[in-house]
Amino acid sequence: MDHFESWKDLLNPEFYIKMGGFWLILFIIFAETGLFVGFFLPGDSLLFVSGIYAVEIMKETFGGTGSDLLDTTILATAISIAAIIGNEVGYWFGYKAGPALYKKEDTFLFKKKYLFQAHDFFEQHGRLAVIMARFLPIVRTFTPIVAGIVKMDKKEFFVDNVVGAVLWSFILVFAGHYLDKLFIDQFGIDLKSHLEMIILVIVVITTAPIIIKFFFGGKKEEKDSE
Template identity: 25%
Template sequence: MTAQLAQDNSGELGGIAGWAVDLMDVLGGPGAAITVGFDNLFPPIPSELVLPLAGFSAANGTFSLVEALMWTTAGSVLGAIIVFYLGQLLGRDRTRWLICKLPLVKPEDFDKAEEWFAKHGTKAVFLGRMVPLVRSFISLPAGIQRMPFWIFLSLTTLGSLIWNSIFVVAGYALGANWHVVEEYAGVFQIIVIVLGVAAVTLFVVKRLRDRARTPA
């Protein structure tokens, strides 16, 4: 079975990763779709592991390569749609109120971010599907801004298909060494996290300096 073969070639898988592998082993393509979809709702779900594993499964005849791409992309799109409608449910005013309650965040911070997304939203949704962690949240402002659904759906589907294809095809080509893809993806994710932490740190330092310069 796929889970056993995967464990034989990459060591014992436990936790979330083990659950993801077992789910796909039992349900096949729909299991991959469910796991990849959860990546939008719960970022620690390791879609970068599931995607090459789906390619490995296709290479072993569990399903075809085309089916692997279809199922994983369907999961990505479905998860993104849920977050999109969550953004619509929250709405602009409620989201602005919640964000402005965060320490060091000013109303103009939200307004600038809103203005930026209004100008670059289509690029952000498309490219955001190819960046770890970002793809889990980029659908939220799209929903808040009430981006036309069919535009959002088209950009999300295309971006997800491109990103998923890279990992699925790599897993298909590498066969038993599919887990190598996940290792390199982990390095990329660490880089994204470091850059994100650096950006937040700079924001906090700048805001604290501005506060110190402001007369009481």
């Protein structure tokens, strides 16, 4: 079992997998949206790396099924459920106490600007925002809260929540598992030996839309206002 050594470990999905395995993975996925302070936790990279370790995770937790496909499916399904519950809690929090967040002062674990970013994203994309936000760090943490604040229909939110959670979980977990097998079989490359580079690539890809919006969206708005 790994032990906490530095703050860098908090951003390393492999650390969580080796430290707490299956149950810690589920808690982190829940916390990313169920607890608004979880925005700094690894999401996309955790799912991808979990897919790489899917068989080992299921074997250590339940003894495994003997089938790569079944082990990976069970893991992705469990993660989907954790993600669904997390979003529902986030929605409930926004529905009950969300407006007060706009008056809350910034802290180390809470930045009001993220709430406004999620609100703009929700206003721009409507119901699709709940599904799309799953693939965007930070935004996925605050979008369900905003959905609760604006009193989005509960049934519609639940449907979009389920669709987004299943797509996000299955795409990333299965991509991690089968890309690892592909690289080993075709190129003799074990992705476990290159996790730092993989995590960096995933972070760049998933944060690119937010960075582009931040640098170029503002300029577009300025031009439109002229």
